[in-house]
Amino acid sequence: MTQPPLWQPSPARRAATCMTRFEERLRRQFPDIDAGYEGLHRWSVDNDTRFWEELVEEYGVLADWDGPPVEIDAEVVGRRFFPQARLNFAENLLARGNPDAVALIEHREDGRRRIVTFADLRHRSQALAATLKQQGVGPGDRVAGFVPNGIEAVSGMLATSQLGAVWSSCSPDFGLNGVIDRFGQIEPKVLIAINGYTYNGKTIDTRQRVADIVESLPSLARLIRIDNHDDCPWPAEIGGLGWAEALEAAPECHYARLPFNSPLYILYSSGTTGVPKCIVHGIGGTLLQHIKELALHTDLRAGDRLFYYTTCGWMMWNWLISGLALGATLVLFDGSPFSPLPEVLWDIAEREQIRIFGASAKYYAACEKAGLKPRQSHNLDALDALLSTGSPLAHESFDYLYRDVKADVCVSSISGGTDIVSCFALGNPTLPVYRGELQCLGLAMDVTFVDDDGQALPQGKGELVCRNAFPSMPVSFWNDPDNARFRDAYFSRFEGLWAHGDYGEIVPHTATSTTPEQRGVIIHGRSDATLNPGGVRIGTAEIYRQVEKVDAVLEALAIGQNWDDDVRVVLFVRLRDGITLDDDLRQTICQTIRSNTTPRHVPARIVQVPDIPRTISGKIVELAVRNVVHGEAVRNKDALANPDALAYFEDLPELQQ
Template sequence: MSKAEPKTLWEPSFNFIKNSNIMKYTEWLASNYDKDFIPTDNAKNNVEIYKNLWKWSVDNLEDFWESIWNFSKIVYHSQYKKVLENRQMPGTKWFTGATLNFAENVLRNVKVKGNDEAIIYVREDGFKKIITWNEFEAQVGSLSSWFRSIGIKKGDRIAAYVSQVPEAVIALFAAAAIGAIWVAVGSEIAARATIDRFKLVEPKLLIAVDGYIFKESTVKKTQDIKDIVKSIPSIEHVVLIPNLNINEKIDINKKTYIWDEVAKDLKEKPIFENLLFDDPLWILFTSGTTGIPKPVVHSHGGITLEANKAAPMHLDVSQNDKFLWYSSPSWMMWNTVVMGLLAGATSVFYDGSPMIKNLEPLWEVAEKESLTILGTSAPFLHSCMKIGLQPGSQFKLNKLRELGSTGAPLSPDAFEWIYKNVNDNIWLNPASGGTDIVSGFVGGCPMLPVWKGEMQCRWLGVKVEAYNSEGKPVINEVGEMVIELPMPSMPIYFWGDPEYKWYKESYFNMFPGVWWHGDWLMVTDRGSTIIFGRSDSTIKRKGVRMGTLDFYKIVESLPEVINSLVVEVKGKTFLFVVLKPGTELSDDLKNKINENLKKNLGPYFVADYIIQVPDIPQTFNFKKLEIPVKKALLGWDLNKAVNLANVINPEAFFKVVEAGKPFAEQIKEE
């Protein structure tokens, strides 16, 4: 059964398509693979052409990824022997025999870009820094040389506790150049949660900012740095980035350096370690929903290849772009902006809160820096819509041709608002992917129309399907989002998980041999996609994810709290608490709980609603019913939201839902 076609809000002009990377790629494909997927000036035809291109890319996986390798002119030292050794997930072997380096593939742009801007840094208080491609290469060379001089070698972990400062980008590429492994946590995350993550990977070096500015306040991080170093004995050296020039002595009994001391000799060019395709590039952390955050390891080759597909083909990033996607180093979208450098674009970083001054800072940066691509989150755009912001008339956004959105589903009303209040001729490009692959599964393509409330397509090379309860792919129906075939940027493993135990439990328990992602997805007969939210229970605020275990450790450490359960409903955090007998949930206690969350997890993770309940519903193996409670508060039929046969205390489930429902209905009415 076909799905009624929603309103078309935008169609690319043929001139827009002709100037896109997807046009260049399909023309190259016609010449080199004798495949005709070249877009036309007919929008309806292009929908079918893209569907055929996508089908070719997944039916001929080896040919497709080899074409990306060749079209992108990957810089390598040893040629691959085979594109795909096997299709087993996990454990897929890509481009066996190839050697390369991610940093080298990015810094090759220096030859063309030279004194052009590589990085633009804009801080909330107006401070601005520009780093050219020549300066970028020189600082990477200097820092990577210093890393080697203190004994950092291939495979060592370099941890970063940073905001969106440009030094973080330089440090990442210096680490990659020598084959060290980059591990970052945003400085908005409290020390305790950061320690939990860094302890897993035993870093040898810590790079940290002394502080940052957020919501017009100075946030000092010196005490957090002390706590982190004290708690992680593997750290031998510390480099401080004087972002705010806080003159506080940090007595940590480790070799401590100031940034300018280690990146000052700008004469030496980087020497790139020759690395295997599967050698680790960086470690990103999952949210920790079902336990300690999992350290996900991605490879030099996998990220180099995926970024050479994602940024040009689906974000249409090129050398002439200025590209900002508001994020945090804790979130994979920061890595995505970094990967924009691979296409030769100027990466722009805004370090501060986008929520101050009537939500104007990001739009101000877009105007002042003449951004061509601005990425943000659905909650931010919803907030702009809610207060009646009109960025198109309030700011000069004539250079802005693309607006990206991710982090949560973008509502159909927000689609309409953007085309009425930002620009009626902008490419709106919402996408959905994950930390797991540092890329997207579904999203945009510049040759396709934008339909209200939908993402334009399944990304090339991604065999994404919506599975019904029988594990069969369905069209025009909501199902579990799965990936049937491997991708180069899938994790090579989880750190400390050589037997793939965590890995298999995370992605392959629901459908053996098929990647399960935890989203509700619909694929339409036009090839467009709709995400209906996550089917797991991660708490995500302002683009930063946090697992529920982190909440429980803090909340249940308070003497007044016996048990708790946390869920996110429509962007609001509901915290249900069971208190000691005789204890009432006073305003003072609510404030105490939130102050502890703010102190230990960060300011994003205070609860919107704290609700007292007599008990927390659990399964027989003592797992809290986070997802069923969330579904019930979203309005699901209770019989469909939970299987009470698996619940040890069914009455607790009904009481939690009853207590939370008035607040959930209040959100719907706002």
Template sequence: MNTASVSTMSSIRPTINGLAKSSKPILWKHPDPDSTRMAEFMRRVNQKYDLDLQTYEELFGWSIDQIGDFWTEVWDFSGIVAEKKPLEVLPKDAPLFPRPDFFAGALLNFAENLLYPANVSIDPSSAAIIEATEIGNSTISWNELRERVRLCAIAFRLHGVKESDRIAGFLGNHANTVVAMLAAASIGAIWTGVSPDTGVTAVLERLVQIGPKVLLVDNAVRYNGKVHGSYQKVKDIVGGLRGLAACVIFETVKGFEMKTAGLDPDNGKAWTYAEFIQSVDNPAAHLDFNHLPPSHPLYILYSSGTTGAPKCIVHSAAGTLLQHKKEHILHCDIRPGDRMLYFTTTTWMMWHWLVSALASGATIILYDGSPFHPHGELSMPLLIQDLRITHFGTSAKYLSILEQKGVRPMKGPEKVDLSSLTAIYSTGSPLAPSTFSYVYEAFPSSINLGSITGGTDIISLFGAPCPLLPVYPGEIQCKGLGMAIEAWSPDGIAVGEGQEGDLVCVKPFPCQPITFWSSESSEKGQTKYKEAYFEMFTGVWHHGDFIRFEKGTGGLMMLGRSDGILKPSGVRFGSAEIYNILLKHYPDEVEDAICAGRRRDTDADETVVLFLKMAPGKICGDGLKNGIKAVIRKELSARHVPGVINECFDIPVTGNGKKVEIAVKQILCGMNIKVGASVANKECLEWYREWAANH
């Protein structure tokens, strides 16, 4: 096909091969796929490389076959600000491990790319950030954001912060957190965030490992209509850290005490933020961006730490930036001036994903508070209405709660106006097929509902939304561009569509972690890194999720974590399949559930044990248990039927609301485990220990 004919190509086909074979209902299709940024990107690729790519499946194939060309085009199309462009994207035949050096020779700064995004026109007086709380909202313009970052960066430098120093935020999701992170990144320091609802032990489990030079904290936190002071927690954290040069307190809750007495960093002092900024001797200094190699560390994130100390995962500046811009611009079709809210804590990787939307010229909404206050289940819909939010992200659990409660924000007496909304994104756990249908009934049917998956390990997505593809119930729309993921059997063989397997990635990608942080040695960090991802399948990234690619659609079904896979009689399946049945058929009776396999040394086979947390006033009787078993047998198979169904009083979860299935499984199997401080309600695990001892 010649280049002249490409530029006048009539249409991008919004389908993939075999689409007609699917019997699932289509919940959504983009009304004008040719108008999307992804279609524009495909036309650009066709013209430059003399290709005839017309479907997403074809574009994806090119993106993983021609890795260097693909990431070069993403770099240029998305607009990366760099002092020097890369000499090469990726060395020829580079392995996944050791991590290859993507974009060698380039020099750039992450903060500069977020504060001065390229390829977009932005009014500097327009909103960069909108802070939203339970009691009101405030707007920070692009000019104001840049000025606040400048002052914070000057203060950091004055107090000795330099490249690769660690800066920690024990902070909520507000503008000061973004300011401090960008100020750290402008210098080349490494940012790490921990949400203020995290317990002291869990905070120290993380921060002691990395030794931050500066700790920034809130004076208090407002949640669900109440103010919670932070002083005692901060005092205990500061007392547990060595080498801390400064503890800086933000007046997050106005009028609440700003107490520095008794906070004694062992290598410096405590400051209010106002004092910290006023301590600089050159307040008119420019905001300087240190231009650094692409693999320079930017963030430290943490593994869940549910059965031991969390692992400290180090992410690179360029890998994070490029991957997020690809996802925002191409997969989410975000444009300058769009408004994105992701309901998240500062610990979760989705906070980092949200903040990166600045690099695409979007306005980010930072919500700090309960999603159900002050207007109950309508709190978030009303915020979407009032702030004219275009892209709303949340957890699958939040959407399932709305589904169980039958919330219809547009149809109730309030008649909430959600016409600004173009997309809803869901992650944290699999989104049930019934919840897909609920969202399209309760929210505008024109939205792209993107169930997405990836994680802390890659600070981004493997499974992504796509404006060129339909949405089907229960399915993640597509493999993300440039992410060569497959489903593998335990013996290391790729399985076909319709078959379950472990999620692996078989080719390098730029958002691979640099290493795991280790205070002992870099070799120790690399050893931990290899053990985490490359032990099960040599040379191939093993992500730890159990998945299936659907026949006829190519969509991705998340079935649970690999380490929590259920294997009665050798048949492997994921807990998500059981949860989907409960949500579909028993939303009024069962509030929540956790499913785990039990096989002790004396057991000949694994038994599937299902624990039910009943809704208020509901009884877990034989009728309910038999009904659940019957519907699971009918809709799944006899192998899926739990051998034991029992009522429980609570479900153990992490601070981000993820079920701690592996800890329950280990307890049921009689293992003596140490439960990490990351389990938000770990006291409930004692109940499971008692149950296991008596059954």
């Protein structure tokens, strides 16, 4: 029996959404579209090129449009949209905002708050573009940012893309080798970098790292220095150009319109199993996909205030910045989400009247563990949507958000990744929210789950695949001229299908008198981290959901350990301060898992550890821990935020018996 929804929009709210307005536009032209979102989704998949053409017209994307909407007769892996169109990313991000409207509101952990209007942002980015042009930066050149999430990062990206150059960024919490592993591959012409920052109440001096990065990048023509922290003055010998000086140039007002599939961003895989892959995303595909997701699936409009807790090393930063294309105000934050006080982000949400608030699933779980109840302590009347990504949002976190944050809000768990700089499954302001589920598949994305033979599963768990081409597929991998590594990464598992590496299922909801037909999605974890005890596949998220119900547990990590010609489940737990894992707590954890899943989910061993390793963007790294447990090398520890934590998993006596 279908569970009742946790929330559904009122008829008036549904009618006022961007999704409904766009759907009505389509239905006027194509009256044969089946009813409801599922009918709209089926039409968008069957007529995907027409869908993207209609989106371009609806949102007035600025470009020189010419030629067909898609390459004819190209296979999925190599298909390109709008192959003869030309456009500029920065032009589209800056064109819609009213000059006097606020474009950016920046907050930092140390209390600094700055505001920039669209007119200011245009001037800053155009002046910086002129400086970059003076340094020889032009179409295809790379500009690298070693920067926090702030006004300078946004200005740097816009200036770079205005010239048709390629932007790539790392957050300052990356270690030296992690930065060099990334920027060293793409050979940037200019580096924009900071001298220091504050995190969790501590000053982090980055000057020596910047000097070492410059020394390691022979391609650099210029360093542009940002004075981000007063306690870390730049030494004279480092050279380069100061940020204030870089903004003194007469603004470059010309926007270079380049082919639709020209490079815009270079993003990086996590790099925990080797040197990071450099994933090249194109101008047009990124813009169209983000407009679709932000406008239709998130209901973002001009004047709205959009916030996502992210760094410049995570693709959610790129996704956030595209909100400018809709004339929205972006609220930026740099620092710890729990400093100087645990409720700092909710303070910002109240002060800035944020309408759409996003963070990681782990953040919301941590808020609940910390006892935060923003519904009681903050005025969140402006809040309409809560977004979550990074890992599956636990069922209990859905309960927490509706109980302790706000009852009348659309909670949208979203899932995609760096590989597509967007989502496969995400939210929908016109649909109900069901506990533990992503609301829907993205428009024009032919997504399903398949078995080991690549056959679609109407029900049941399988591998997430996409059966059609979509604009935000990577243009290429860097230095992969024949696309061999690109094909191997996504198309080698199932012929002609994009295999994303997620393990999950579609959950159908039959239409009733009060709820529409709906196909929700559950993501059970990464398929390469799926456990396989006794030949039964188990998603790690299924275990985490149960373990995190236990009050003593702050977070957990599960792996499969090779043992006696089989695989056994091993669970590592980080507990609250002052609590030690004993037999009673082990029994509680095992009973909680067994009562709510199956006996196969119950770990054979539970081990307490003081910390759990994670990537810079906050994702736990099951594969790296599995390698350590099996005595195998972890080849790129600099990709981790806390690489020292791996030592806790070496030669554990509990795993030798």
